[in-house]
Amino acid sequence: EIVMAQSPATLSVSPGERATLSCRASQSVSSKLAWYQQKPGQAPRLLIYDASIRATGIPARFSGSGSGTEFTLTISSLQSEDFAVYYCQQYSNWPPLTFGGGTKVEIK
């Protein structure tokens, strides 16, 4: 099973600042990595797939990078609606499909 680790667990950022979230896989997943955003009481929403491709309707301030075992989600200028929990997920080697533990982006 591929284990996904996200860091930091919590990120405190001021509106308008850049946020950088990390995701590490226990073995290479190539570029088979997705990112999701989840707000309280809501279902997750797909942001990025194949490590760097934005899903339909996702603003350009969200960008993904990386391959192999190291990945980054960058939010270039945080808006109020971006404060949420973010999860990475690998789909390279499955079953099982596995998620990271999440990074909570909170207002500083």
Place this chain on the structure above:
Amino acid sequence: EVHLEESGGGLVQPGGSLRLSCAASGFTFSSYEMNWVRQAPGKGLEWVSYISNSGYTIYYADSVKGRFTISRDNAKNSLYLQMNSLRAEDTAVYYCARNPPCGNDCSRWFDNWGQGTLVTVSS
């Protein structure tokens, strides 16, 4: 517009059973692979089960193997999860989630999610 709506959650005693349903609309259900993903209160996401578009290929997480059964009825545009021998650790919001359409390769991210249904296992 793609819409997934789960139902069937509730309070059940340890050892009991529950059947979840997911009604799909806004897309050709029979063409898509589907999954169940759960989230325990205050915790992260955990993939539970996968079913191919035809229903012939099925996978489970080790944590539910032998207790849960995924199925689908393409004529009714519905996905199901039969949960038996429920344990306290199965308490979670259960989401149905769709995989994207297969092109030359099938990728298993989740492009659409339902709003979830809460299952509480407690005496």
